[in-house]
Amino acid sequence: MSFKTLRRAGVLAGLLAALAACGNDQTRDPIFEAAYTGFFQKSDAASPQGLTDEVIAQTLAATDLPVILLRINARNSEAIAAQIERNGEHRTYGTAERQAIVLRHGMITGTRGLGGDLMSVEEDALLRLVRGRGIGNVAYVQRFLTAEDVTREISYRCNVEPDERVDLAQGRIRAGVTEMLAACTSEDGKPFVDYYMVDGSGEILGSRQWLGETTGYVTMTQLQK
Template sequence: MKMTRLKTIGLALCAGLMLTSCGSDKSASALDVIKNLPASIKSRRATPKPISAAEIAQALQATNKPVALFQVENRKNAQVLLSEVERNGAYQTFGNQSRQAVVLRDGMITASRGLGGDLMSVEEDELLDMIQSRGSGNVSYVQRFLTPEYKTKVIIYYCSVRPGAGNHTPLGRASIPTSSVGVSCKATGEASFENSYYLAGDGTIVSGRQWMGETIGYVDTQLLRY
């Protein structure tokens, strides 16, 4: 994912929310629903209340836009619902009024904003292609983070892809048949990680467990509508 495109995420998020706020009553209702769901994915102090099936159903009824559910494991499984605010080809930016945003490409996380320790960008082509083809092999994968000194930290991982090896329970209940792919990644001097992806027939990652760096850790994802 190109760094130049990521500079527009914050503006696109704000613009998308402004347009939604000025739109129909249905869109305004959707923002009210999402605004009133568990507030901040950043909170570590109290054990957050899981988003209920009723709240998910209410959010889906309130908007026709794609909606995704995210759960951060190392933050006491804090959950947040985000709706799509921008789409650029295969890339979808999901966000809320708190200016938290996650960018997905066919369900794979490629960037985040407003979560703390954000993933700035990735180079995901090789890994995503292998996952979507349900192939087996070794590929490279790159993650970029911004350090406290405002320098870009680039981590190059070498990943092993194994179809049928998803070893993590998908977040929520899958409403469509999926196939699983497991990925093991290592980088010199960095934490290794094990991701799991659950793909629909068209290759979209509808659920998964994805590593977003040492600060955020693992994030469970589920596309409720895409």
């Protein structure tokens, strides 16, 4: 096992401990309780957008913490999550139900509690190219937990290139971004195309990422940094 894998395992173990503490916090604002209770639960069929603008606005007004909006496309479900932990470049967003998403400069690098979780990735080359808004072909590795409690590793080659520059307005964030595309193929897994919206500092402010066959594509939108 590499040093990188050991380090990430330690980071995620600490995050789970933080989530447990968060779940036992009796002083959490009721607005957050209401927002987090439905984390990744199926949206009301009569309300395909799921969370309303009012709920999002109330959540942003209730905290200065970084906040993201997440949507699991195949499940037609979405949720707001707030940052509960930061370890170097890794930020963890969590819920009262002890579900977690780990971001590194806005790229999803791990999940817990979603089913078929993304346990870890080897993303350095891909993240560097995406953040630099460059062109190239790089290696990328994802590791998933199977139903048999076995970690499955899938290695990809990803062609990365920039697309359009657009103006972004989401939550409290206003920025000009470059849309980046990463088309990834593997002999062992399904091909996919990820999209990233990258600002001038190299931060990913929004994305659509493939998180494996169980979860599928997840859309992430930063609402507050």
